[in-house]
Every structure is written in C-alpha cells, then in structure tokens.
Amino acid sequence: MSAASAKRTIRVIVNGEARECDVEPRTHLVDCLREELGLKGSHLGCEHGVCGACTVRLDGEIVRGCLVLAVQADGGDVRTVEGLSANGTGRELQRAFVARNALQCGFCTPGMLAAALELVEQRPNATRTQVREWMSGNYCRCTGYHAIVDAVCEVLAQGAAAKTITGATG
Numbered sequence: 001m002s003a004a005s006a007k008r009t010i011r012v013i014v015n016g017e018a019r020e021c022d023v024e025p026r027t028h029l030v031d032c033l034r035e036e037l038g039l040k041g042s043h044l045g046c047e048h049g050v051c052g053a054c055t056v057r058l059d060g061e062i063v064r065g066c067l068v069l070a071v072q073a074d075g076g077d078v079r080t081v082e083g084l085s086a087n088g089t090g091r092e093l094q095r096a097f098v099a100r101n102a103l104q105c106g107f108c109t110p111g112m113l114a115a116a117l118e119l120v121e122q123r124p125n126a127t128r129t130q131v132r133e134w135m136s137g138n139y140c141r142c143t144g145y146h147a148i149v150d151a152v153c154e155v156l157a158q159g160a161a162a163k164t165i166t167g168a169t170g
C-alpha cells in the first residue's frame with residue numbers, strides 16, 4: 001500500500017564488498033548507489049542515458065546507472081569509481097587524467113574513467129580515432145575532449161610498451 005511496503009531488498013557486490021539495501025522498484029541503480037549505499041562518486045546528470053556521468057560497471061559491462069533499475073542489479077557485481085584504485089589500470093587512468101589536466105570541474109570524470117577502463121581492458125590496441133569514438137558517449141562540458149583522449153592514449157601506450165618489454169625479456 002505505502003511506498004515503503006513496496007520496497008524490495010536487493011543484494012549486490014559493490015567494489016568487492018557485499019552490500020544490501022531496500023529499494024523501491026522504480027529506484028535507479030545510480031540513485032541506489034548514491035543515496036542508499038553512500039557512494040557519491042557516480043554522478044547524475046541528464047537522467048536520460050545521454051551524458052554518461054552515471055556510468056558504472058555491472059557484471060563486467062559498463063551501463064548507464066540512470067537507465068538500470070536497482071532491482072535489475074540484484075545479485076550482480078557492481079564497480080564504481082570508488083573501486084577503480086583497486087585496479088592497476090584504473091589507478092593509471094586516474095594518474096594520467098591528472099597529469100594531462102583531463103578534468104576541470106570533475107563532474108564527468110567518474111563516468112569517463114569507467115568508460116576508459118572498459119576501453120583499455122577490451123581494446124588495448126585502440127587507435128586515437130577509436131578512443132575518440134569510444135569516449136564520445138560521455139559528455140564533458142568544461143575540459144574539452146583533447147586532454148581526456150590524450151590521457152587514455154597515454155595509458156594505452158604504456159600497456160603496449162609493457163607488452164613489448166615482456167615479450168623482449170620473456
């Protein structure tokens with residue numbers, strides 16, 4: 001009858017930690033993360049799947065947190081920007097974003113990092129053009145895209161160099 005009585009308990013693994021919360025069927029994943037689980041790193045911009053500020057990883061794939069219902073993530077594995085530093089490539093991306101001045105206000109940055117991590121892991125040989133295409137689903141209002149693409153390309157180049165060294169010595 002009341003909204004509270006319609007709530008459902010969901011269980012998710014968030015950044016490697018088992019979490020549980022009560023959500024209404026209409027609650028989106030990003031709202032659940034921010035308001036119920038206290039993870040404010042994922043941002044809410046357009047709320048219509050356009051800007052990419054809410055990008056998180058669900059069961060190994062990046063999704064728009066404003067388009068996925070929290071109940072759809074029940075039993076799933078969620079990774080947010082707060083969990084990025086647990087990953088070597090995520091840390092490298094964060095470092096490269098800072099080194100390349102790839103952020104100003106930082107509003108888009110959590111989504112950018114999530115999208116970039118997916119790219120580096122799935123397409124380690126991506127060209128600059130492919131990086132631009134991949135990142136085009138994430139909007140930035142103030143930095144411009146050049147420095148962001150530079151940062152991602154730097155991490156891709158590091159990965160390629162590391163593979164070359166491994167190949168030479170191994």
Ligand code: FES
Binds near residue numbers: 044047049064066
């Ligand atoms: S807030 Fe989800 S895509 Fe913009």
Ligand code: FES
Binds near residue numbers: 103104105107109141
């Ligand atoms: S750094 Fe401000 S929107 Fe991208």
